[in-house]
Amino acid sequence: MAEIxxxxxxxxxxxxxxxxxxxxxxxADGEFMVLVGPSGCGKTTALRMLAGLEEISxxxxxxxxxxxxxVLPKDRDVAMVFQNYALYPHMTVAQNMGFALKIRGESKxxxxxxxxxxxxxxxxxxxxxxxxxxxxxGQRQRVAMGRAIVRSPQAFLMDEPLSNLDAQLRVEMxxxxxxxxxxxxxxTVYVTHDQIEAMTMGDRVAVMxxxxxxxxxxPQVLYDHPANEFVAGFMGSPPMNLVRARTSPSRGGVGLAxxxxxxxxPGAYGASHDLPREEGAxxxxxxxPEDIDVVGSDVSGPTLKTRVERRxxxxxxxxxxxxxxDAGAASSxxxxxxxxxxxxxxxxARMAPQARVEVGDVLMVRLNEERLHFxxxxxxxxxxxxxx
Amino acid sequence: MTGTTVGARxxxxxxxxxxxxAGALFALPAVALVAGLIAVPIGQAIYYSxxxxxxxxxxxxxxxxxxxxxxxxxxxxxxxxxAWLLLAVPFALGLPLLIAMLLHQRVIxxxxxxxxxxxxxxxxxxxxxxxxxxxFAFQGTLNSLLHFFGLTHVNTNMLGYESTALSALGITFxxxxxxxxxxxxxxxxxxxxxxxxxxxxxxxxxxxxxxxHITLPxxxxxxxxxxxxxxxxxxxxxxxxxxxxxxxxPGYATTTMEFLIYQTGFAQGDFGTAALYGxxxxxxxxxxxxxxLRLIGSDE
Numbered sequence: 001m002a003e004i005x006x007x008x009x010x011x012x013x014x015x016x017x018x019x020x021x022x023x024x025x026x027x028a029d030g031e032f033m034v035l036v037g038p039s040g041c042g043k044t045t046a047l048r049m050l051a052g053l054e055e056i057s058x059x060x061x062x063x064x065x066x067x068x069x070x071v072l073p074k075d076r077d078v079a080m081v082f083q084n085y086a087l088y089p090h091m092t093v094a095q096n097m098g099f100a101l102k103i104r105g106e107s108k109x110x111x112x113x114x115x116x117x118x119x120x121x122x123x124x125x126x127x128x129x130x131x132x133x134x135x136x137x138g139q140r141q142r143v144a145m146g147r148a149i150v151r152s153p154q155a156f157l158m159d160e161p162l163s164n165l166d167a168q169l170r171v172e173m174x175x176x177x178x179x180x181x182x183x184x185x186x187x188t189v190y191v192t193h194d195q196i197e198a199m200t201m202g203d204r205v206a207v208m209x210x211x212x213x214x215x216x217x218x219p220q221v222l223y224d225h226p227a228n229e230f231v232a233g234f235m236g237s238p239p240m241n242l243v244r245a246r247t248s249p250s251r252g253g254v255g256l257a258x259x260x261x262x263x264x265x266p267g268a269y270g271a272s273h274d275l276p277r278e279e280g281a282x283x284x285x286x287x288x289p290e291d292i293d294v295v296g297s298d299v300s301g302p303t304l305k306t307r308v309e310r311r312x313x314x315x316x317x318x319x320x321x322x323x324x325x326d327a328g329a330a331s332s333x334x335x336x337x338x339x340x341x342x343x344x345x346x347x348x349a350r351m352a353p354q355a356r357v358e359v360g361d362v363l364m365v366r367l368n369e370e371r372l373h374f375x376x377x378x379x380x381x382x383x384x385x386x387x388x
Numbered sequence: 389m390t391g392t393t394v395g396a397r398x399x400x401x402x403x404x405x406x407x408x409x410a411g412a413l414f415a416l417p418a419v420a421l422v423a424g425l426i427a428v429p430i431g432q433a434i435y436y437s438x439x440x441x442x443x444x445x446x447x448x449x450x451x452x453x454x455x456x457x458x459x460x461x462x463x464x465x466x467x468x469x470x471a472w473l474l475l476a477v478p479f480a481l482g483l484p485l486l487i488a489m490l491l492h493q494r495v496i497x498x499x500x501x502x503x504x505x506x507x508x509x510x511x512x513x514x515x516x517x518x519x520x521x522x523x524f525a526f527q528g529t530l531n532s533l534l535h536f537f538g539l540t541h542v543n544t545n546m547l548g549y550e551s552t553a554l555s556a557l558g559i560t561f562x563x564x565x566x567x568x569x570x571x572x573x574x575x576x577x578x579x580x581x582x583x584x585x586x587x588x589x590x591x592x593x594x595x596x597x598x599x600x601h602i603t604l605p606x607x608x609x610x611x612x613x614x615x616x617x618x619x620x621x622x623x624x625x626x627x628x629x630x631x632x633x634x635x636x637x638p639g640y641a642t643t644t645m646e647f648l649i650y651q652t653g654f655a656q657g658d659f660g661t662a663a664l665y666g667x668x669x670x671x672x673x674x675x676x677x678x679x680x681l682r683l684i685g686s687d688e
Contacts, residue, residue: 053586074592086587090605099601100591147591 002064002154003029004050004187009059011045011211019045021211022059027155030185032178034202036192037234042211043191044159050189051080051157064154079148080157084164085140087132087147093119094128097146118150121180138169145177149184156181156188162197174200195235199223207231224371229380232286232373238319240373241292241347243285247276256285259324259345263302266369273374273383282377289319291368292349294357302367306347308359320357322347322365430670437664442657453660463665465640466648469554470672473622473644476558480618481611483562484569489599491570492577502574509567513625517632520560521547524633550641553634557642560629561622569614576610577603616680623673645669 004027011020020042027033035043048054049061052073060067068076079100087096097118098111106114119125122142132140141161148156161177162170178201181188192198198205199219206216207230215227219235226232232240245263248255254265254275263285269275276283295303306322324345349365351357374383401409437453439446457463487505491498508516523529526545534542546556580603588598627646630636636643636651643651645665653662 051586051590053589073586073589074594076590078590080587080590082583082587084581084583086581086583088584088588088602088605091601099588099593103592103597147587151591 002187003027003031004033004155004189005060005062006046006050007060007062009046009049009061010057011042011049011054012057018211020049023211023213025206025213025216027187027189029187032181032188032190032201032203034190034192034198034205035208036195036198036205037208037214038193040210041208043193043208045211046208047080047157047159047189047191050155051078052076077151077154078157079151079153079155080159081144081148081161083160085132085144085161087140087143089132092129092131093124093135093143093146096132096143097150100147100151114150115146118146121149121183122146137165138173141165141173142176145180149180152184153186156186156190158188158190160192161190162192163194170197177201196237199235205235207234209234225382225384226286226373227382229284229286229375232375236288238289238348238350240286240288242375243287243324243345243347244377245283245285247279247281247283249279256283258285258304261304261324263304263367264300265302265372269372269374272385274385275374275383283383284375284377284380286373286375287347287367288371289348289350291371292322292347292365293368294349294351294355294363295366297364299364299366302369302372304347304365304367306363306365308357308361308363309346311357311359313353316353318351318353318355318357320349320351320355322349322363430667433663433666433670436660437667439660441659441663443659446660449660453664457661457664462640462643462648463668466643466645466665469640469642470623470644472554473558473561473626474619476562477615477618477622479562480565481569481614484566484614485573485607485611487566487570488573488577489603491574502570505570506567508564509571513564513628514632516560516564517629520556520563520629521633524556547634548638550638553638553641557626557629557633560633561626564629565618565621569618572610572614572617573607576607580606612680612683616677619676620673623669623676645672 004025006023006025009020009023010018012018023042023046025033025046035046037043045054049056050063052068052071056069061069063076063078088099091099094112094115097115101111101114115128116125119128122145124139124142124146127135127139127143132143135143141164144161158177162173165173174197177190190197190201198207199222202219204216205219205222207214207222209230215222215231217225222231222235226235226240229242233242243258245256245258248257248262250264254267254270256263256265304324306324308320309323310321312319312321324347347365357363375381376383436446438448438450440449440453441447484505487501491502491505495501521528524544524546526543526548530546531543534540534544544552546552584602584606585598588602593601623644624646626644627650630642630644630647631650634642636647646669649662649665649669652665653659
């Protein structure tokens, strides 16, 4: 078991394409670190560099305090679970799991004992003599896990291991992988593009975009205090509402203009955030869907007049799509999706299924004044003092 | 209301039966084609092997062709030559496998090498035979090369001696098969999931183990196919090489079953015996094919 450190790690592919740009990341011993981000963000490249499958262009990468930049994959003592599992098709489950041990020169009895132990953890005991093609997707996934854990490696590397499973199995395996990782206490780097996996599995989550690390923090911290607009919009489903607004004069508090409406923000934000003092400066206001409530017209605080454009019933909750810009107009929203000349500001609100909301209703909504987020209008970084 | 509902009478054929009938009807043209092109000629060959046939008129003579043929030493020489040539098969598979592995590693200039190795496949075997004949001749390229490397006292004449002519033929055959088999193995390698190799590298496997435990098992089907194709080519496609290079000689040193059929039928005008030899060759090839199919089948 060991800790992993990326120090200024960069990967430049042929054609001068920078896949990973100056990555600094520390994974503590026993920690479950999730690398998350959209396709092409560099997360898989970072993992492959850690595995030794890609050369490192610059920086240093160390495992257990040893710099491994030029160490062959076989000498790094890491185990990897591939997206397509990469099970050896002509070998049985037991042979697949024992392959690395056999190469290491362990005795037949020892290999068999370790394989049986791992199979017991993964509930694979009855499938040991089967070939991969005779297994279901979930079973194959477990064999891939088994192949990794029999080796008792210094670190587990997992490259989107659940992406080939159906939704239900994915939920089950999510719990299973997290359970095994906690049980074994081995440092794990887990790559995914699924922010739900990131939120539910990781001790900490590193969000990447365009080869650059955006933020690394425990899941709840990422959710509550995103470092920038990208993280705010990436974590959470549906994502945080990000609304373009301009500062406007206010007595006591902070005034914002959202579309043609005025929004009063508590004065405390002026102290905790670096909100622009000048009038008319652009900021991005962030509010989570669950922080929007329907209220009466006489309520004070950060309220907006909106119109219900769409209603999605999800059973346990409903998602209500609200337009802000022309909330004053009685007629339906007059804008062309294709031309988008005056596209209204949209908000998504999460409401209880009992909420009596229909398309076309004009609603006064109140934003949870304790849970507002502000980002720089041009750079997108949080305006919270002290950053994330 | 009396009587039964119109259209409710029981169908004459069940759905299952109708499907079977349709299947049989669709298969009929293919069956007729196979029968016409394979079964009929085989039946004719069996019939002619019991006749004396000069190509125009045939006379029934019973099994005497069969008894005489097996006393003909030339038949046994040809069979022996075929057996010896089987020794070329491992080379006709091994060399292309090695080349394919190297090309698959994307060595510098691999695209040019790929074209060069495939070139013989696009050239007529008659031309290849002529080139080989010039290569092995007493004043040919082989001796020139040997002399160039200082071996001036060595003068080979592989096609001129009974002891070496068959080897020269075998070497030429290996050369002609390299292109096809290399392409076949390259195709096989292209279908190998690279993550398997990566997984093996992380599991601690070196080059040899990856080849032995990952690449080779993956290629087994391609190797089996190449084996069947190579053996069939060896038994039934060497005619042009032999005709151009040695004419079956010296003596009967390079006469294979295939060439013997030609000599017996067309040079000696004994089509009855030639038909019998054809049957023997067919059985030999079929045995190889069946054994191979069994091997492939057992893998499933």
